[in-house]
Amino acid sequence: xxxxxxxxxxxxxxxxxxxxxxxxxxxxxxxxxxxxxxxxxxxxxxxxxxxxxxxxxxxxxxxxxxxxxxxxxxxxxxxxxxxxxxxxxxxxxxxxxxxxxxxxxxxxxxxxxxxxxxxxxxxxxxxxxxxxxxxxxxxxxxxxxxxxxxxxxxxxxxxxxxxxxxxxxxxxxxxxxxxxxxxxxxxxxxxxxxxxxxxxxxxxxxxxxxxxxxxxxxxxxxxxxxxxxxxxxxxxxxxxxxxxxxx
Numbered sequence: 001x002x003x004x005x006x007x008x009x010x011x012x013x014x015x016x017x018x019x020x021x022x023x024x025x026x027x028x029x030x031x032x033x034x035x036x037x038x039x040x041x042x043x044x045x046x047x048x049x050x051x052x053x054x055x056x057x058x059x060x061x062x063x064x065x066x067x068x069x070x071x072x073x074x075x076x077x078x079x080x081x082x083x084x085x086x087x088x089x090x091x092x093x094x095x096x097x098x099x100x101x102x103x104x105x106x107x108x109x110x111x112x113x114x115x116x117x118x119x120x121x122x123x124x125x126x127x128x129x130x131x132x133x134x135x136x137x138x139x140x141x142x143x144x145x146x147x148x149x150x151x152x153x154x155x156x157x158x159x160x161x162x163x164x165x166x167x168x169x170x171x172x173x174x175x176x177x178x179x180x181x182x183x184x185x186x187x188x189x190x191x192x193x194x195x196x197x198x199x200x201x202x203x204x205x206x207x208x209x210x211x212x213x214x215x216x217x218x219x220x221x222x223x224x225x226x227x228x229x230x231x232x233x234x235x236x237x238x239x240x241x242x243x244x245x246x247x
Contacts, residue, residue, distance in 0.1 A: 031071055114165070
């Protein structure tokens with residue numbers, strides 16, 4: 001009898017939506033939990049000859065396979081996969097004429113358009129305009145926020161000019177149709193046998209949770225579907241959804 005206690009690495013590669021060509025794989029880091037679940041939509045048939053109404057056949061109309069787990073590497077690539085998002089490189093530059101909320105008061109926080117702020121100058125709406133004393137506000141340059149310490153004597157709204165830096169962002173739930181090939185390259189720690197699990201086409205479901213505040217290591221929960229690859233024969237060496245290879 002071969003018991004199983006698995007560990008290993010998960011690899012992902014994008015699948016071209018037109019040609020279904022598989023790109024290069026990448027490792028997604030430490031994965032403390034990964035599961036595959038199977039389900040089917042079936043219709044039961046009961047015979048009507050014996051008086052017992054016993055089930056004598058099952059028609060399976062559909063089969064499905066889902067995947068789930070936890071990932072611990074919060075790289076932009078993993079977060080974009082987990083959130084069905086896209087990675088966006090944002091180029092910073094000079095900004096002028098950025099208007100504050102008209103209701104900005106002492107203690108109020110003004111979120112500028114951009115992050116990693118340098119060269120900030122703030123003026124008011126008086127004619128001629130007054131330059132706001134830097135002592136009258138606190139700049140969080142990294143996050144791009146201005147907290148007002150004093151607004152006395154200034155005509156609202158305030159006007160900002162500055163330069164913001166280059167950043168990298170992940171947009172949430174903007175790429176629901178990107179398919180990925182998935183590989184689990186693992187080892188059965190009971191007997192040290194290596195195993196390979198392949199899922200040919202997977203699609204992340206727009207479900208799961210991302211714990212941005214936590215007391216321990218943050219784990220991103222993921223869930224998805226394994227899609228059938230009908231180019232593979234049902235009775236061939238590969239299976240429609242995937243396979244497990246004992247090495």
